[in-house]
Structure formats: C-alpha cells, structure tokens
Amino acid sequence: MSTLLAVVAGLLFASGTYLLLQRGLTRIIIGVGLVGHGANLVILLSGGLGGQPPFVGSGDPDDFADPLPQALILTAIVITFGITAFLLALAYRSWRQTRDDEVEDDIEDRFIARQGAVDEELGDEEAIERVVAGEEVAP
Amino acid sequence: MTPLVALPVVVPLLSAALSLVAWRHRHVQRWIGLGALASVLVVSVALLVRADDNGVLVSQAGGWPAPIGISLVVDRFAAIMLVVAATTFLCVLVYAIGQPGTEQTAGAFHPLYLVLASGVSLAFVTGDLFNLFVAFEMTLSASYVLITLGGRSQQVRTGMTYVVISLVASMLFLTTVGLVYAATGTLNMADLAERIPLLPAGLQTTFAVLLLLVFGIKAGLFPLFFWLPDSYPTAPSPITALFAGLLTKVGVYAIIRTQTLLFPSDARPVGLLLALAGLTMVVGVLGAIAQGDVKRILSFHIISQVGYMVMGLAFFTVAGLAAAVLFIVHNVVVKSTLLLTGGLIEHVGGSSRLARVGGLQHRAPMLAVLFLLPALSIAGIPPLSGFVGKLALVESGFDVGQYTVVGVSLAVSLLTLFSMTKIWAGSFWGEPDEDPEHPPQPVGRLGGPPLMVLGTAVLVAAGVGIAVAAGPLYDLSVRAAADLVDPSAYVEAVFDR
Numbered sequence: 001m002s003t004l005l006a007v008v009a010g011l012l013f014a015s016g017t018y019l020l021l022q023r024g025l026t027r028i029i030i031g032v033g034l035v036g037h038g039a040n041l042v043i044l045l046s047g048g049l050g051g052q053p054p055f056v057g058s059g060d061p062d063d064f065a066d067p068l069p070q071a072l073i074l075t076a077i078v079i080t081f082g083i084t085a086f087l088l089a090l091a092y093r094s095w096r097q098t099r100d101d102e103v104e105d106d107i108e109d110r111f112i113a114r115q116g117a118v119d120e121e122l123g124d125e126e127a128i129e130r131v132v133a134g135e136e137v138a139p
Numbered sequence: 140m141t142p143l144v145a146l147p148v149v150v151p152l153l154s155a156a157l158s159l160v161a162w163r164h165r166h167v168q169r170w171i172g173l174g175a176l177a178s179v180l181v182v183s184v185a186l187l188v189r190a191d192d193n194g195v196l197v198s199q200a201g202g203w204p205a206p207i208g209i210s211l212v213v214d215r216f217a218a219i220m221l222v223v224a225a226t227t228f229l230c231v232l233v234y235a236i237g238q239p240g241t242e243q244t245a246g247a248f249h250p251l252y253l254v255l256a257s258g259v260s261l262a263f264v265t266g267d268l269f270n271l272f273v274a275f276e277m278t279l280s281a282s283y284v285l286i287t288l289g290g291r292s293q294q295v296r297t298g299m300t301y302v303v304i305s306l307v308a309s310m311l312f313l314t315t316v317g318l319v320y321a322a323t324g325t326l327n328m329a330d331l332a333e334r335i336p337l338l339p340a341g342l343q344t345t346f347a348v349l350l351l352l353v354f355g356i357k358a359g360l361f362p363l364f365f366w367l368p369d370s371y372p373t374a375p376s377p378i379t380a381l382f383a384g385l386l387t388k389v390g391v392y393a394i395i396r397t398q399t400l401l402f403p404s405d406a407r408p409v410g411l412l413l414a415l416a417g418l419t420m421v422v423g424v425l426g427a428i429a430q431g432d433v434k435r436i437l438s439f440h441i442i443s444q445v446g447y448m449v450m451g452l453a454f455f456t457v458a459g460l461a462a463a464v465l466f467i468v469h470n471v472v473v474k475s476t477l478l479l480t481g482g483l484i485e486h487v488g489g490s491s492r493l494a495r496v497g498g499l500q501h502r503a504p505m506l507a508v509l510f511l512l513p514a515l516s517i518a519g520i521p522p523l524s525g526f527v528g529k530l531a532l533v534e535s536g537f538d539v540g541q542y543t544v545v546g547v548s549l550a551v552s553l554l555t556l557f558s559m560t561k562i563w564a565g566s567f568w569g570e571p572d573e574d575p576e577h578p579p580q581p582v583g584r585l586g587g588p589p590l591m592v593l594g595t596a597v598l599v600a601a602g603v604g605i606a607v608a609a610g611p612l613y614d615l616s617v618r619a620a621a622d623l624v625d626p627s628a629y630v631e632a633v634f635d636r
Contacts (some may be wrong), residue, residue, distance in 0.1 A: 035307075039313040
C-alpha cells in the first residue's frame with residue numbers, strides 16, 4: 001500500500017514539475033496543486049501505516065494512527081488553497097491587462113543583455129561615449 | 140516559561156485584525172500599526188536584555204511540554220534579530236505613511252504589513268520545523284499581496300515570477316519536513332538536534348543540503364537568486380526596502396539556525412557553503428555593475444551581501460558566526476536605508492533610472508547626505524558599520540586559513556564601492572535634465588516629504604550607531620555565536636533540564 005502511495009507521490013511530483021515549467025500561469029497553478037498534493041502524500045506516508053483513530057481512552061495507544069502528519073497536512077492544504085486563490089486572481093488580472101497569462105522574462109535583464117551585444121558591435125569607445133552622454137543604446 | 144516570548148508574534152497579528160476592522164479609517168490604522176510595532180520593539184529589547192543575562196528563554200505554546208507542543212525559543216541571536224527587525228519595520232512604516240501612494244490608497248496595506256511583521260518575528264522565535272514553514276508562509280502570503288499592491292501590469296508580471304518561485308520553495312520545504320519527520324519522528328528543533336546525529340551519515344547530509352536549497356531560494360543564494368532583482372524593484376519603495384532589508388535575511392537566519400543547531404559538524408556541507416558564498420558575492424556585484432537603475436543596482440547588492448553572511452557561517456567558528464551576526468545587523472539596517480533613499484531619489488528626481496535623474500545634490504543636499512552615509516557603509520569604508528562587519532569577517536577568515544574566499548570578498552568590496560559611485564555620479568552629480576514640459580517639482584529644505592525623510596534619517600542614524608557601538612555589539616555577537624556553535628544550552632532550555 002505504501003509502495004503504491006510512494007509511486008503516486010512520485011508521479012504527482014513529476015507531472016507537477018512538468019506543468020510548472022510551462023509558460024501559461026493557469027498551467028503553473030495546476031502544477032502547483034499537483035506538487036502540493038505530492039508533498040502532502042509524502043507527509044502522510046511519513047506517519048507510517050494507519051491504525052485506530054487516536055482518541056484518548058478509546059483503546060491501546062500502540063494501535064493508534066499517528067495524528068501529527070494529518071494535522072500538518074491540514075495546515076498545508078489551507079495554506080496552498082489560499083495562495084492558489086491568490087495566483088488565480090493574479091492570472092485573471094494579467095488576462096484583463098494583456099489578454100494573456102504568460103509568465104514573461106525579466107524585460108530589463110533582456111534589455112541589458114542586448115545592450116551588451118550592441119556595445120560589442122559598436123566597439124568599446126563609441127559605446128562608452130554614448131553611455132557617458134546618457135543615451136540608452138537601442139538594439 | 141516566559142510568556143513574553145510570544146508577544147512579538149501575537150501583538151502584530153492581533154493588531155492586524157484590528158487594523159482590518161478599521162479598513163476605512165486610515166488614521167486609526169496608522170496609530171494601530173505604529174503602536175503595535177513600537178511595543179514589539181520595546182518587548183524585543185526587553186527579551187534581548189533578559190536573554191543576554193539569563194540565557195535561552197522558552198515558551199511552550201498551549202502549555203504542552205516539548206517535544207509534543209510547539210516551542211517558542213529566544214536565544215541571543217533570535218533576540219538580536221527581533222530588535223533589528225522591529226526597528227526596521229517601525230522606521231519603514233513611518234516612511235510609508237509619509238509617501239504619497241500605496242499607503243494612502245490601499246486599505247489592505249496596514250493589516251498586511253502587520254501580518255508580515257508577525258510572520259518575520261515567528262520565523263525568528265520558533266523552535267519547530269513545521270512552525271518555521273508556517274512562519275515563512277505568513278511572511279510570504281503577506282509579501283505576495285504587498286509586492287503586487289496597486290496591480291500595475293509590471294507588478295503583475297514580476298509578481299507572478301515571485302509567487303511561483305516562492306511556492307516551489309515552499310513545496311520543497313514541506314516535502315523536506317515530511318522526510319525529516321519520517322526519518323526522526325519529531326519536528327521540534329531541539330529534539331531534532333539530538334536525533335539527527337543518530338541517522339546514517341548520507342541521510343544527514345541530504346537533509347542539510349535540502350534545507351540549504353529551500354532557504355537558499357528565500358535568501359537569494361547563488362544560483363537561486365534570479366527572481367530577486369526582477370521582482371523587488373517593482374514594488375512600492377517602502378516595501379522594496381523592507382523586503383531587501385529583512386526577507387532575504389530571514390532566509391539567511393533560517394540557514395544559520397538549521398545548519399548550526401540540527402546538524403553535527405561532519406554532516407555540514409562546508410565546502411559547498413564556501414563555494415556558494417564566493418559565487419553569490421561575485422555574481423551579485425557583477426550583476427549590479429551592469430544595471431542602469433538605482434533600485435535594480437541595490438537589489439543586486441542584496442544578493443552580493445548575502446554571500447558575506449554565508450561566508451561567515453561557513454567558517455563554523457565562534458569568530459566567523461559572530462562576524463556573520465554583526466554583518467546581518469549592519470546589513471538589515473543599511474540595506475533598508477539605501478532602498479529608502481532610492482525611493483526618495485525616485486520621488487524627487489521623478490525616476491530611478493540613472494540616465495534620467497541628475498544633479499540632485501543641488502536640489503536635495505539633505506538627500507545626498509542620507510544616501511552617502513549608507514552607501515559608503517555598504518562598501519566597507521571605515522569607520523562606518525560595513526567596515527566593522529567586514530573587518531570581523533576577514534579576521535575570522537584568516538583565523539581558519541580560508542584565504543581564497545576572503546580575497547574574493549575584498550575584491551567584491553571594491554566593486555561594491557564602484558557601483559555605489561555609479562549611483563552617486565549618475566543621480567547626485569552632473570546637471571539635472573531640463574525638460575521644459577515637466578519642470579521639476581520644488582522639494583523644500585528636507586529633500587522630500589518630512590515623514591519619508593524622518594524614517595530614512597532614523598535608520599541612517601541607527602546605521603551610524605552600529606559603528607559607534609561596534610565594540611559592545613561585537614561582544615554581544617560573540618556571545619550569540621558561542622550559543623550557536625555549542626547548542627547544548629538551547630536544547631536544555633527547551634527540554635527544561
């Protein structure tokens with residue numbers, strides 16, 4: 001039983017990771033959900049095999065299931081739920097603004113990288129002159 | 140048992156609830172926020188004094204004895220961090236109130252700000268690995284909203300990256316917590332400190348590296364920093380300053396806490412830490428030099444400076460850790476100050492791009508002073524606080540014979556100075572850009588709205604104060620580091636032995 005669950009956790013992590021690597025935020029959100037489920041399964045498995053419900057005075061404590069992992073999972077589920085809702089709101093906002101929910105690259109970073117390429121073409125001295133003049137070197 | 144220990148967490152959280160009720164009354168919200176953070180500061184100072192006199196202070200949540208309940212623990216290191224965090228939160232709040240923009244328009248600002256303060260405090264005082272996860276989530280959830288507050292398309296774009304990266308780190312943390320629990324059957328850190336050394340050596344190192352990876356993403360360690368310089372600068376300036384000063388340091392704190400407390404010396408990835416420290420310093424500062432925007436330059440410096448802290452940790456000596464603690468104290472204050480002045484530059488000059496602002500020393504001489512002091516400090520110019528921190532780090536590095544990484548750190552200091560002069564030359568020297576359609580706004584004698592200048596000035600003074608009180612502060616850091624190197628006092632206090 002726990003081998004099966006371990007395999008399932010692995011599958012959830014694998015497919016979740018694949019989705020996380022996509023560009024669309026909607027897919028990423030589903031990926032986060034899957035990875036979150038995988039993590040929760042790992043915690044569930046960490047408590048060992050199941051047993052009797054752990055109520056005080058209801059039997060021999062040696063037969064009880066470990067209640068702590070379930071408490072941890074409950075907390076984790078609530079947190080993941082809240083953040084997923086926030087991510088969906090963000091995706092909606094992005095769609096309202098750009099009709100797209102694509103997670104984009106760091107634009108400024110791209111700009112600086114292209115500027116470096118332009119500098120090489122121009123040769124150092126000319127590029128330095130232009131930078132000193134306060135010009136932004138266009139690609 | 141010391142109920143005082145829980146106050147830095149509980150007070151801001153309850154105040155956040157109150158602040159939410161006063162949604163439409165900004166003045167009420169301001170007083171609630173200022174009052175809560177001021178009382179956290181007072182409590183933190185009291186905790187620091189008591190922890191320094193009496194040793195480790197412990198409070199068991201709900202009265203359940205360790206390791207069943209959640210222990211809240213304040214040792215000297217945690218108390219120092221609480222005081223520094225509370226000071227920063229308070230000054231940045233004053234600045235935020237003075238700044239036209241986010242604070243005035245969004246009713247959610249104050250409640251979120253207080254939840255953030257509560258989460259940061261919890262991360263410092265918690266003695267339970269899962270509770271640390273909860274603390275990180277509190278901090279991060281508040282930060283997700285704060286960083287996208289306003290909802291401009293640029294913020295939404297960078298906010299996505301920030302949230303997704305943080306979420307991946309959180310999921311990894313959660314999985315690690317599950318694995319640690321499966322291996323040891325406990326999550327109480329003091330209990331883990333006794334049980335992890337009994338595990339097979341390979342498993343110990345695996346856990347050490349997994350936790351380093353998780354907190355490395357939050358701290359902005361090489362090569363996990365790429366999200367940071369993209370997302371921080373787009374937030375409102377007080378928020379950027381706070382995140383820059385504190386959030387990455389919460390990650391560094393977690394790295395130091397877990398590596399020193401949980402793992403025996405032979406399971407620690409020392410070589411990896413040293414290599415990461417060196418690379419983080421170099422890559423961060425090189426990134427900063429390439430940038431053309433004040434806030435982005437400063438954001439890359441955050442990364443560079445995290446490298447120094449990890450270097451101090453990687454020596455694993457009392458001197459090294461003491462230097463790391465001192466450097467964190469200096470860096471939280473000075474880094475926040477620099478980004479606050481970055482916000483003032485943007486406010487006065489109309490932009491944070493170096494190409495578009497200039498000649499600010501004529502228009503706002505006060506601002507020039509406020510920028511120059513922390514800028515020289517961060518570059519390590521004597522006698523300012525950065526010099527003190529770096530001197531301690533260099534000396535501790537020589538003690539253990541790590542000449543390579545110390546040499547790298549000194550070279551990086553020079554490059555730091557270079558990029559600070561780049562900001563100085565770009566925004567304070569030179570002639571202001573004359574744009575006939577948009578004549579510059581008059582800025583007054585102070586060089587900005589009074590409360591913004593006040594918040595910045597108090598932090599500048601605090602930075603200078605660190606340099607003035609460097610002797611006693613270093614002694615305190617040494618005592619804190621001694622606790623970190625030998626965590627038996629921590630463990631005994633938690634179990635009340």
